[in-house]
Amino acid sequence: xxxxxxxxxxxxxxxxxxxxxxxxxxxxxxxxxxxxxxxxxxxxxxxxxxxxxxxxxxxxxxxxxxxxxxxxxxxxxxxxxxxxxxxxxxxxxxxxxxxxxxxxxxxxxxxxxxxxxxxxxxxxxxxxxxxxxxxxxxxxxxxxxxxxxxxxxxxxxxxxxxxxxxxxxxxxxxxxxxxxxxxxxxxxxxxxxxxxxxxxxxxxxxxxxxxxxxxxxxxxxxxxxxxxxxxxxxx
Amino acid sequence: xxxxxxxxxxxxxxxxxxxxxxxxxxxxxxxxxxxxxxxxxxxxxxxxxxxxxxxxxxxxxxxxxxxxxxxxxxxxxxxxxxxxxxxxxxxxxxxxxxxxxxxxxxxxxxxxxxxxxxxxxxxxxxxxxxxxxxxxxxxxxxxxxxxxxxxxxxxxxxxxxxxxxxxxxxxxxxxxxxxxxxxxxxxxxxxxxxxxxxxxxxxxxxxxxxxxxxxxxxxxxxxxxxxxxxxxxxxxxxxxxxxxxxxxxxxxxxxxxxxxxxxxxxxxxxxxx
Numbered sequence: 001x002x003x004x005x006x007x008x009x010x011x012x013x014x015x016x017x018x019x020x021x022x023x024x025x026x027x028x029x030x031x032x033x034x035x036x037x038x039x040x041x042x043x044x045x046x047x048x049x050x051x052x053x054x055x056x057x058x059x060x061x062x063x064x065x066x067x068x069x070x071x072x073x074x075x076x077x078x079x080x081x082x083x084x085x086x087x088x089x090x091x092x093x094x095x096x097x098x099x100x101x102x103x104x105x106x107x108x109x110x111x112x113x114x115x116x117x118x119x120x121x122x123x124x125x126x127x128x129x130x131x132x133x134x135x136x137x138x139x140x141x142x143x144x145x146x147x148x149x150x151x152x153x154x155x156x157x158x159x160x161x162x163x164x165x166x167x168x169x170x171x172x173x174x175x176x177x178x179x180x181x182x183x184x185x186x187x188x189x190x191x192x193x194x195x196x197x198x199x200x201x202x203x204x205x206x207x208x209x210x211x212x213x214x215x216x217x218x219x220x221x222x223x224x225x226x227x228x229x230x231x232x233x234x235x
Numbered sequence: 236x237x238x239x240x241x242x243x244x245x246x247x248x249x250x251x252x253x254x255x256x257x258x259x260x261x262x263x264x265x266x267x268x269x270x271x272x273x274x275x276x277x278x279x280x281x282x283x284x285x286x287x288x289x290x291x292x293x294x295x296x297x298x299x300x301x302x303x304x305x306x307x308x309x310x311x312x313x314x315x316x317x318x319x320x321x322x323x324x325x326x327x328x329x330x331x332x333x334x335x336x337x338x339x340x341x342x343x344x345x346x347x348x349x350x351x352x353x354x355x356x357x358x359x360x361x362x363x364x365x366x367x368x369x370x371x372x373x374x375x376x377x378x379x380x381x382x383x384x385x386x387x388x389x390x391x392x393x394x395x396x397x398x399x400x401x402x403x404x405x406x407x408x409x410x411x412x413x414x415x416x417x418x419x420x421x422x423x424x425x426x427x428x429x430x431x432x433x434x435x436x437x438x439x440x441x442x443x444x445x446x447x448x449x450x451x452x453x454x455x456x457x458x459x460x461x462x463x464x465x466x467x468x469x470x471x472x473x474x475x476x477x478x479x480x481x482x483x484x485x486x487x488x489x490x491x492x493x494x495x496x497x498x499x500x501x502x503x504x505x506x507x508x
Contacts (some may be wrong), residue, residue: 086308086309086310087308087309087310087467087469088308088309088310089308092309095469097310098264098293098295098310179264179293179295180295180296181264181293181294181295182293182294184262184293197269197273197410197412197413198273198412198435199412199416199435199438199439
């Protein structure tokens, strides 16, 4: 119990005296997770829309794959990306291993199936009559798709929030491909893992509390946007 | 209302894309072990080297086995590990060049402070291992191919015991400090390096003690070697050699000797030739 209280006290002190190193770690966390989320949102929304609105061969297989890949173990993804980016691997010439870019790639792979899959659920739950109505009003197929996506925006934002949760909390994959290099690829979660390894439990817990607070703020912001979206059903 | 939403989104994106720190200087990458990183040695000696040369050393800390593998694959510029036989073998195979002894510390056997298997007083490590096996008291193994694990396996083999699969033999696959904490929780024996033990026994409130030390078989040699540029031409061989030569120079050796833990213990004894 003492350790937990001490953790909260330390977290408070750390926030009060934000030093440059900790700020760097927090920004890198936000940068890596943010870019990964952005890429996986764009790709995931495209893929989710495609499998929802188009009928093509192998479509149900893709949906099954997306659903199962939602539970990809981060360590496996980390190892896969490591072998891919390693100097002895197929993409080794790019020299990306142990850089923030490698971490972004790993997190994108982890978040993409979640966002694609949840976008798919959100879009197929929209009544097809909306699309039909748009068509009768003279919409092109493209405009019809946009209308449907707009209707599904609440669910799509939920998908993005789920993806955010995945990348912000992730440690297994980025530890392997980033290497947890101080001042270069060290982010919040890997710092927490390292400090736990070193037995600095209070510091690790304090960092955990800060990470959680940041997640809370971002999610609160997203929730505000989401609520506004829900309040005006007819735009 | 809608504009406000987009504005918030924009703010968040802005936050994400703010560049954190600017990196410009030369960086070389060192694959090393958790024991060196967790002891704080790198935090102490690297700034001295960086200040002198302007070369920044990035450390990826894993087990010795993984560090050698990372070096062999060309994913690091040099390695700094402690498993001399494996190192010499990797040099022979052509993966590394210019291997040097750097420093040493020693391994010790630690156990519960009431010493249920009555190891204290025994001088021979092999005998102690046999006695632990016979008594059936739990023994925690790193089980991660690290230098410490390699040493432990050598001792088991020399003692003529195959502990694999025995109920008292717990392979945890974790770093040294975590392994010690697990041994503490399990009231078990384990093999640890003196540096980690000294640095963490009080902090982690370990109710354990050294039951055997000083046996020559427990000597723990650290070595440094560069990835062979003939195998991986992209490695920063020149800068790596600059670091290696500094590490084994009088200045580097003095830096290692003057590194002390919070309690004032010298953790590594330099012995480069």
